[in-house]
Amino acid sequence: MILAEVSLLTNDVLKLANFYKTILNTTSDGDDEIHQEILIEGAALTIYNDGTKKNNNNQNICIAFTVENVDEEYERLKTLGAKIIEPPTTRPWGARNMHFCDPDGNHVYFRSFPN
Template sequence: MKFRKGIPILYSSDVLRSVAYYTSVLGFDNHWTWGDPPTFAGISKDSFEIFFCEKGQGNPGTWMSVFVDKVDEYHDLIKSRGAQILVPPVDREWGVREMLVQDPDAHKIRFGCGISIRDKSSVSLPEQVRIVVRKPSLEEELSLVASVGWTATGGVADQQRLNQLVFSVVAEDTQTGTAIGCAEVASDLASIYYIKNVIVRPEWQNQRIGAALMQAVTHWIDANALEDALVTLFTGENLAPFYRQFGFNPGYGMTRKPGNKK
């Protein structure tokens, strides 16, 4: 027995709107509708098809993955047409370069293409380095902070802050057991996820360790954060290109010092 073909059926609040979005914005070539007025429809491009059912057969917010041959070229095309791109193309550690797109019914499509072993090598780590899901000890964090010229008191408040982290990763030198980098996430586990203390010791920088730390953090947030949560971090303009590869873009905001001091 052979399985011939699979076609996802997506919930649609308005099948004509769904068809219009997928054809005029996402570039699907063919479409059809069923009923008068239409309550069922389908679109296709090459060998891939999607069906839509009006107000039935599912719920908003379904996820699916679609493979294309040139994801960056496709990104530029649909961006120019007004597609809602949640995450631009980025290399993933599982061997796919992909972006995340949302349609009018909050369905999320991971458009991606495979990357070669040579492409993947750009995010590989030195042999003696490993990324471990754990919190840095207070001593480790203070040492990392000092290595990049930041300051911390090392008091009770710092330990309490470490204890309250919802996720963190540490880069370790397996030959010495030393923490050579870290990245931390603070959150209310509802509306906001704040990435902080992304640190790599200066002597270990420019070896993709920071990228590996950020990959681990963003993968965890993507898997655990609520759909409408805000994921944020603060950085200087010189590091903006580094964080942009993980889907971060400049945003508008305001800050306030305690006591409303200027």
């Protein structure tokens, strides 16, 4: 089995999709206000407005991306104005993580695995 897609529901597809395209250094093939698909290695991240009002009180999910160098990404995200929750920290299991939130309050982690 392969995880093919993670979908984030939002009130503002354009704002959230642009945030993820910027932090992931990628583009999508459209700028639809209802649904956008952002292809990343191994899966798709979709941003979708299903027509219901969202409260953006997202406390039960986080999304993590493995990056080459989390410290460099931290510096880049600071310049983009990302809401940083925790700067890069080395975890007991060896991963180096940073934690931030997207514009809707979803928790996002960038991590790397130093040698």
